[in-house]
Amino acid sequence: MTITTTLRAxxxxxxxxxxxxxxxxxxxxxxxxVTLLDADPARLHAVTTSxxxxxxxxxxxxxxxxxxxxxxxxxxxxxxxxxDADSLAAWARNRGYDEDVxxxxxxxxxxxxxxxxxxxxxxxxxxxPLRGGWRxxxxxxxxxxxxxxxxxxxxxxxxxxxxxxxxDYVWLGVSEHDGSLLVVGEDFVGVQAPVAMxxxxxxxxxxxxxxxxxxxxxPLPDGDDEFSTIRWEMLRRMVVxxxxxxxxxxxxxxxxxxxxxxxxxxxxxxxxALRALxxxxxxxxxxxxxxxxxxxxxxxxxxxxxxxxxxxxxxPSAWIAQYNASRTAPQES
Numbered sequence: 001m002t003i004t005t006t007l008r009a010x011x012x013x014x015x016x017x018x019x020x021x022x023x024x025x026x027x028x029x030x031x032x033x034v035t036l037l038d039a040d041p042a043r044l045h046a047v048t049t050s051x052x053x054x055x056x057x058x059x060x061x062x063x064x065x066x067x068x069x070x071x072x073x074x075x076x077x078x079x080x081x082x083x084d085a086d087s088l089a090a091w092a093r094n095r096g097y098d099e100d101v102x103x104x105x106x107x108x109x110x111x112x113x114x115x116x117x118x119x120x121x122x123x124x125x126x127x128x129p130l131r132g133g134w135r136x137x138x139x140x141x142x143x144x145x146x147x148x149x150x151x152x153x154x155x156x157x158x159x160x161x162x163x164x165x166x167x168d169y170v171w172l173g174v175s176e177h178d179g180s181l182l183v184v185g186e187d188f189v190g191v192q193a194p195v196a197m198x199x200x201x202x203x204x205x206x207x208x209x210x211x212x213x214x215x216x217x218x219p220l221p222d223g224d225d226e227f228s229t230i231r232w233e234m235l236r237r238m239v240v241x242x243x244x245x246x247x248x249x250x251x252x253x254x255x256x257x258x259x260x261x262x263x264x265x266x267x268x269x270x271x272x273a274l275r276a277l278x279x280x281x282x283x284x285x286x287x288x289x290x291x292x293x294x295x296x297x298x299x300x301x302x303x304x305x306x307x308x309x310x311x312x313x314x315x316p317s318a319w320i321a322q323y324n325a326s327r328t329a330p331q332e333s
Contacts, residue, residue, distance in 0.1 A: 003076045005039050005103045009095035009114065011101075013060035015046035017088035018188055022048040022055035023161040024129060025306045036128040037103075037110075044103075046085075047134045050307075052159045054130070054137060055190040058230040062100060066099050076105050077126055081228035084121040088112060091119045141175035141191055150174035153194040156180060158311050162189060196290045229290060 016035065026035050036047040043058045061073045080088065089112075094099060095114050104111040112119045130137060153174060157230075163170065166185040173182040175191070183190040246266075248257035278285040309316040 003074050004106045005044060005073045005076070005105070006100055007044055007098045007103075008062065008097075008109070009092045009101045009260045010097045012044075012101050012112075013042065013089050013095075013174070014094035015057035015059050016085055017108050018165050019046045019048040019055040020082075020086060020089065021165065022050055022053045022190070023085075024050045025310065026273075029225070033082040034079040034124050034126050034128060035078050035082065036077060039073055040075050041073050044073075044187055045134075047128070049128075049130050049134070052156065052193045053162060053190060054134060055162075056134060056138065056188070058187045078110060079124040079126055080110065080121060080244075081124045081126070084124070088119060088121055091117070124170040138189060138191065141180055142189075143177065146176060148176065149180065150176060153179050153181065154196075155192060158194055158307075159192060163192075166190070194286075202227045 007297070017033060023035060027101045034048075036045075038045045038047055039061070041061075043060055045056055047054075047056050048054070091112065095101065095117065099114050104113070109124055110121050110123060112121075122267045128134070128178065151174075165181050166183065166188050169185070170183040172180075174180070175182055179194050181192040183192065243255045244260045247255070248260060274285055274289065277288065305318045309319075
């Protein structure tokens with residue numbers, strides 16, 4: 001069964017471009033770098049998500065035989081791999097601004113047509129990585145306010161940059177559902193999760209600076225917190241690693257020994273860095289440990305590492321390819 005949907009080429013390019021930055025980073029260990037195209041009878045929605053954000057951009061559908069809008073299409077949804085979504089966006093971007101695009105959706109492909117050009121992209125078998133669906137996730141966060149002033153939230157500035165393509169103006173709010181940031185633009189709505197960092201100290205510093213008075217020293221968290229837990233866990237791993245390396249070498253597993261050594265070395269660097277930060281800024285050290293604890297609990301710290309490396313203009317995909325090549329390369333005797 002195929003379904004045909006019509007919209008302006010410029011609008012198709014816009015919704016794909018506005019959501020592209022929010023796709024989960026593709027990795028060998030975690031699928032989900034996809035764009036969901038979800039059509040209702042009146043609008044086509046492009047939806048992407050990553051660890052910290054959810055983005056939804058919408059465009060009105062058209063009746064190709066008239067200028068009327070409204071309920072002119074049939075509901076459908078499909079997912080495209082990130083590269084295929086980018087190819088579709090580039091193709092639509094190069095069409096005339098007011099040129100109509102017909103999207104014909106089949107179980108294994110999506111065909112795009114104008115009067116002068118066409119493009120076919122495969123449909124992805126990957127499911128959209130958001131349990132419960134994007135509509136339910138947004139609805140929970142967009143419930144009307146009860147009037148209670150939300151507390152300040154901490155946001156990652158690198159993630160904030162992903163919203164720059166939304167438009168010239170955006171409206172910002174804080175959801176009472178979970179304290180997430182709401183980003184609303186024209187035909188666009190997005191969500192960014194806050195990071196686990198205390199807001200009292202920065203607010204106290206800002207207030208003191210404005211009033212010209214000394215900064216109030218707030219008490220540190222109890223000693224039995226994430227900071228102590230993470231520090232001692234890393235020390236334990238370093239101590240145990242030495243025995244594990246001996247065992248691995250005893251059975252001739254050099255790869256395992258190298259992996260354990262790498263973990264121990266990283267733990268050593270992290271312990272030294274946290275101890276140094278604790279001496280310079282104890283509160284920042286405890287807040288950082290809380291954030292690290294959340295990342296470890298979520299199990300998605302490898303994805304965060306990939307995104308950080310990419311943001312630094314490094315090439316984490318090349319690292320993965322180099323590692324996989326080293327695993328399959330023949331070993332010298």
